[in-house]
Amino acid sequence: MSRTPRTRLRVALTATSLLTATALLPSPAHAEPVADYAITLDPAAKGAAIADTMYGVFFEDINRAADGGLYAELVQNRSFEYSTADNAAYTPLTSWTVDGTAEVADDAGRLNERNRTYLKLGAGSSVTNAGYNTGIRVEQGKRYDFSVWARAGSGTTLTVGLKDAAGPLATARQVAAKGDWRKYTASFTATRTSNRGRFTVAATAATALDMVSLFPRDTYKHQPGGLRKDLAEKIEALRPGFVRFPGGCLVNTGSMADYSAASGYQRKRAYQWKDTVGPVEERATNANFWGYNQSYGLGYYEYFRFAEDIGAMPLPVVPALVTGCGQNKAVDDEALLKRHIQDTLDLIEFANGPATSTWGKVRARMGHPKPFGLTHLEVGNEENLPREFYARFEKFRAAIEAEHPDITVISNSGPDDSGTVFDTAWQLNREGGVDMVDEHYYNSPQWFLQNNDRYDSYDRQGPKVFLGEYASQGNAWKNGLAEAAYMTGLERNADVVKLASYAPLLANEDYVQWRPDLIWFNNRASWNSANYEVQKLFMTNTGDRVVPSTATTTPAVSGPITGAVGLSTWATSAAYDDVKVTSADGATLLSDDFSGDAAQWTHRGAGAWTVRDGQYLQTDEAAENTLVTAGDPAWKNYDLHVKATKKSGKEGFLVAFGVKDTGNYYWWNLGGWNNTQSAVERAVDGGKSTLLSKAGSIETGRAYDIDIKVRGRQVTLYLDGQEWGSFTDDKPAEPFRQVVTEDTRTGDLIVKVVNAQDTAARTAIDLGGARTASRARVTTLAADPDAVNTETDTPVTPVTSTFSGVAPRFSYTFPANSVTFLRIKQR
Incomplete structure (x- = not known):
């Protein structure tokens, strides 16, 4: 069921503006715009059961996410196993610095068959680890546990310590080591807090080291x-x-x-x-x-x-x-x-x-x-x-x-x-x-x-x-x-x-x-x-079950697909020629055979474009999204013709239409996904979604004729004169969504409402005869659409409150750009 909401002021008109416009703040002189909606529950109807495992x-x-992340080890490359076979920039001493003499070994003297590489540290030498990010993080007063596997001669002493550029971060520990491979341990209490710590192991005599490790004592559930x-x-x-x-x-x-x-x-x-x-x-x-x-x-x-x-x-x-x-x-x-x-x-x-x-x-x-x-x-x-x-x-x-x-x-x-x-x-x-x-x-x-x-x-x-x-x-x-x-x-x-x-x-x-x-x-x-x-x-x-409910919707407002045209590549070198755009009545909007220069085109992305031998050539096969555009963003109802040839690289070509800017466009991605499939993708504010896709690849050196017919919101695509596919992009981006569930343990109805627009949603809620308390516990998330949480600023944070106006039929205004949960106790 749907109806047109009444408004005090203007309701946002486009799907894009529903997502990106900034909410108008209420003030004495300027009332916040409000759209009217309705939600009706049917508690007697059967709704889907929701398992406890629904979300994970x-x-x-x-x-x-693991090493340097959830796994609490503070030493990077602790067993000297980094290798150029894994990453061209790696060596077994990546993240380590040697003072004195040291040799990486992979021989029969190793710790075991799976931990194959180890370090032979010379007498009087040391090795220091830089950890992850800016260094090893330690906090004053907290304990840290060291361990190492070592093979050393009798009388060898290992000195282990923590420091940063300002000096020691803990009292150094000395460990006596001797004999064949054996695990040695020690612990530290940090005397200062630092994000830039370095961990050092020094040996008085020639020593073999492996599995050099440092863990915070205070791990999750204190598990070593x-x-x-x-x-x-x-x-x-x-x-x-x-x-x-x-x-x-x-x-x-x-x-x-x-x-x-x-x-x-x-x-x-x-x-x-x-x-x-x-x-x-x-x-x-x-x-x-x-x-x-x-x-x-x-x-x-x-x-x-x-x-x-x-x-x-x-x-x-x-x-x-x-x-x-x-x-x-x-x-x-x-x-x-x-x-x-x-x-x-x-x-x-x-x-x-x-x-x-x-x-x-x-x-x-x-x-x-x-x-x-x-x-x-x-x-x-x-x-x-x-x-x-x-x-x-x-x-x-x-x-x-x-x-x-x-x-x-x-x-x-x-x-x-x-x-x-x-x-x-x-x-x-x-x-x-x-x-x-x-x-x-x-x-x-x-x-x-x-x-x-x-x-x-x-x-x-x-x-x-x-x-x-x-x-x-x-x-x-x-x-x-x-x-x-x-x-x-x-x-x-x-x-x-x-x-x-x-x-x-x-x-x-x-x-x-x-x-x-x-x-x-x-x-x-x-x-x-x-x-x-x-x-x-x-x-x-x-909740444990869905309580069936219905809601009114926002009226869909749409017009024809409009925008300029574009050419691009992705990890590929390709040449384009004979670009022509004609209106539905046959008028020529753009024609370019590249017999001269590329003055009609604007380079908006990466890559290296040049006119050569009557073609527009992108030569950098490592560059991604090399978009160039031409034409008027107001163009609609047109036909685009392009001749395209792949020269080298991993993929095929990208032919764009409906181009508003670098973040808003459509393109036909031919030979994408490592030249395994082709698809039409739509980008909105930089985020892409696939509208149509098929398996297939593009041949190197072969010229392809590409034609795209745009009529209203319908698009038909032709490859070498044969229809490849078509789609109609007319699905509304509904900003007002809701669902109601019941928590059988507490008896709560949980009314969940998303209002993803810059207009508040004044909503008539009919509980369908459910008998409830008059108060609801409310949790609200609301922020500017472009707000991003960071280490130092978290604008998107839940706010809890109480609403006392619950009745069999009541009204609640959901803020602009918000997610709101009302937990209502049933009698």
């Missing part, structure tokens, strides 16, 4: 060698229902082979759980897909234990032997596939087996005799080869269900919210009767406002949905608002969407490979993003 967190070691307290507590405060781990792209990228002499101690391997358990000094190290080294000090045992500590369901992900994240290769090795299937069965035994079983005994020796109670396990992650993936997935599932029929085995649908891969994967999952399918997507705030109804039409009898990774593209409040609006749709469809987790979880501000992220940190502090505050509000006020 997804942990992947990206943005230094444990987790960084502030980060773990921020995750715990969300009260997540599950923890998905360890990735992500870590799971299905790199070699799937063993870490053994038989395979040459391969690095750059997929994350395999057996590498990450047992004593930390015996765990393998590995290259991380995101460009750095990972120690595996935070491994499968620690993930299971953390999930248990915060009361969350563990949800591990194992590789399916189809690589993803741009690699897109199916491993064709039956023996290796059987080994990975057996590894997965062994993982279930590690989690659930008795302490007397082979892998349950490993768990027990690590300190947890009691099983962890694993119930869900995911096979694969974002595979772009759906048929190859599903053939392997079926073998995993059959083996797991034969031995563990109580385990839910989760499949996936690729990396996007739609397209050929998505459709094929879902078809295979439906036909195969899969229990649950993991969906991933990262889209613009506009997309999230437009697609609140995404799961309304899903088959109620088909596979359930695990929304394992999602986020709008940014950490501003407008992103949090859009995600909150979308989450009302997730809850409304809780009979289909059984699990959901924002991603990624953590980001060290000095080591960022991906943004946005939920929690930000450095070596001294951590802070909640605006998105975190939204997630926390929903996760701590979920």
